[in-house]
Structure formats: C-alpha cells, structure tokens
Amino acid sequence: MSIATVGVVGAGTMGSGISQVCASAGLSVRLLDISPQMLEKAAATLDRHLERQVSKGMLDQAQKRQVLSRVQMSTDYTCLQGVDMVIEAATEQLALKREVLSRVAGEVSEHCVIASNTSSLSITELAAPLPNPERFIGVHFFNPVPVMQLIEVVRGLRTADATYARVLALAAQLNKACISSANRPGFVVNRILVPMINEAIMVYQEGIASAKNIDAAMVLGSNQPLGPLALADLIGLDTVLAILQSLHDGFNDSKYRPAPLLKELVAAGDLGRKTGRGFHGYD
Structure with a gap:
C-alpha cells in the first residue's frame, strides 16, 4: 500500500520539518498540534524556509504555493482520519508519547502505519498498549529535517515486515537514506x-x-x-x-x-x- 497522506503530530521543530519534506515530496500532510500558537509558528517557519529556497533558485513562487497548499493544520485529532501514515513528533517523554499515540490509534484505520520520531525510547514499549502493534515503528529523523539525509528505522518486537517495507518506500520518496537499528536505548546515532x-x-x-x-x-x-x-x-x-x-x-x-x-x-x-x-x- 502506497503512502499518499501523512499525519504529523507535534508542530515543533521536528514536526514542522517532517511536514516540509513530506509536502515538498508531493504528499498531502495534516499537521496536528493542540496549541494554535504552535501551528501559527510552524506555518511561519515553513513559509520562511520555502522562501529561502525561492531566493536560492531551488523553487519558484508557484512551486512554493503548491507545497504550502499540501499542508493542512488542525488542533483536532479527527483530522487524522483517512491518512496512510502518522508520525508522532511530540516531546521526548514516554507518558506524553503514549497518550498521543493512544489518541492517534483511536482515529486511524487498522491499516495505517503509526510511527514515532523518538530519538531514544523503546519502540516495543511505545507499541505495547496500541491495537495492531505490528503496524508501529520508529522513524528517527534528524534536525534540521530538510537538510539531514538520515532516518534511523527501528523495529519493535512485533513490527511487521510490511510496515518496515512501507517506511523504506516512504524514505525513498522523501530522498532520505535509511539505516536499520535494533530497539536499544539511543539506537545508533544518539x-x-x-x-x-x-x-x-x-x-x-x-x-x-x-x-x-x-x-x-x-x-x-x-x-x-x-x-x-x-x-x-x-x-x-x-x-x-x-x-x-x-x-x-x-x-x-x-x-x-x-x-x-x-x-x-x-x-x-x-x-x-x-x-x-x-x-x-x-x-
């Protein structure tokens, strides 16, 4: 199953960066944050980063508008209904991430890939309370996301081969390189x-x-x-x-x-x- 629509939860530095690279690759993005102020800041950051690409001749204004049009922002978890993949990019706290992931799982279909951008927490532990833990995986992007080429892909104990394959296909679409890591604290880079x-x-x-x-x-x-x-x-x-x-x-x-x-x-x-x-x- 191809991934055409991505939900991103958390509009901070990592969430806004992930949204930018997905939208720039032609994907539809739904960026969710409970704070309207964070969404406003993310929108301004996205506009500024794309304008910098325009000034460097990497985009024209029409292409910039197309990228911006692919990003929808919301404070309501129902915006995630119908997406093909959700990437959680909340603060690096186990309890908070579990709460976010539980709410995500309540909105998406059983076929939706759910991923965490955690930089150190156990993928198996994050997946354990969720229905269908075989569709859960770690996708650790690096800051600044539009510049850094690496994604660490981390499988939990029950992550399915099909989930792993879909993430690798998405990374190729985003023009990112992947390394696989065992589910150990800090993974490889950190x-x-x-x-x-x-x-x-x-x-x-x-x-x-x-x-x-x-x-x-x-x-x-x-x-x-x-x-x-x-x-x-x-x-x-x-x-x-x-x-x-x-x-x-x-x-x-x-x-x-x-x-x-x-x-x-x-x-x-x-x-x-x-x-x-x-x-x-x-x-």
Whole structure:
C-alpha cells in the first residue's frame, strides 16, 4: 500500500520539518498540534524556509504555493482520519508519547502505519498498549529535517515486515537514506553522539576550556561541522538530557550519567537555540 497522506503530530521543530519534506515530496500532510500558537509558528517557519529556497533558485513562487497548499493544520485529532501514515513528533517523554499515540490509534484505520520520531525510547514499549502493534515503528529523523539525509528505522518486537517495507518506500520518496537499528536505548546515532556531547559538557563544567574553544577544538581537530556544545544547543538541551536519562535508565550504566551543569541549565529554562540561550547566546 502506497503512502499518499501523512499525519504529523507535534508542530515543533521536528514536526514542522517532517511536514516540509513530506509536502515538498508531493504528499498531502495534516499537521496536528493542540496549541494554535504552535501551528501559527510552524506555518511561519515553513513559509520562511520555502522562501529561502525561492531566493536560492531551488523553487519558484508557484512551486512554493503548491507545497504550502499540501499542508493542512488542525488542533483536532479527527483530522487524522483517512491518512496512510502518522508520525508522532511530540516531546521526548514516554507518558506524553503514549497518550498521543493512544489518541492517534483511536482515529486511524487498522491499516495505517503509526510511527514515532523518538530519538531514544523503546519502540516495543511505545507499541505495547496500541491495537495492531505490528503496524508501529520508529522513524528517527534528524534536525534540521530538510537538510539531514538520515532516518534511523527501528523495529519493535512485533513490527511487521510490511510496515518496515512501507517506511523504506516512504524514505525513498522523501530522498532520505535509511539505516536499520535494533530497539536499544539511543539506537545508533544518539548512543554514540550524546555521550560525546555529555563529555564536552563535563569538560566545560570543569573549567578546562571555554565553550567557544571546546567547539573550535572539535571542529578544527576532529573535522566536525559543528562543535558539540553548539550542537547540543541546536538539538535542545532538554532533548539531550532526556536522551541521556533514557540511556542511563536503559543500560543502568554510570557512564551515561548526565552532567550536573546540563541538568541545571534545563532547570533554568536555558534550552539552547529555541530559548535564545544555552552554552552560547542567540539573538
């Protein structure tokens, strides 16, 4: 069964980015968020990103209007009725995601693929309360979604082969590359990346070097395109903390213990780019 209409739940950075790439690939998108303000922000972000593509000659104004016309926004879960696939992109909290997924399952058909954009939580655990868990799967996009080419595809214990095949077909339509990961905390990328970010925070916390110099060291010394502290700000410090807590809980290993400074910054509301302040300041 081909996927022509995609529902996206959550209009934050990831949800709006996923909506953009799906609409740009010719799919109809229904973007859902309980907050009208988040939908307004997502609409403005989508318009701004597409206008940037126009300015670069990647789109013309008519093509931009076509992409925008494919995205319908709503605060009502009934908008998901009749879609072929739903991608949940809510905040990285198990209880919240379970609540969202339960409401999604109450609106869609039994043939609809339900996916989570979780970056660290167990796909099997998320699927367990749902009817037809064989149609549930993890599809971990990376930020910024229109730029980053990778999707981690994570099968739960009961994910069906047909569900996996449909997700691979969608990824090809979106011009994304896929890797498959076993259902383990952090999957592949975050299992490797986030502990490195945490260690960079430890180095900063201990006063060994400034945030600017830590990032410069890893860019110039390890050929990384973005330093680890700047990357943490881009990801969102609350998300980095949630992933570390998931790794720590999942493996019961002290090497994943979040840096105290990271916890303090999150408690203070300094979450990185989205709040204007993290390890660096942003206008």
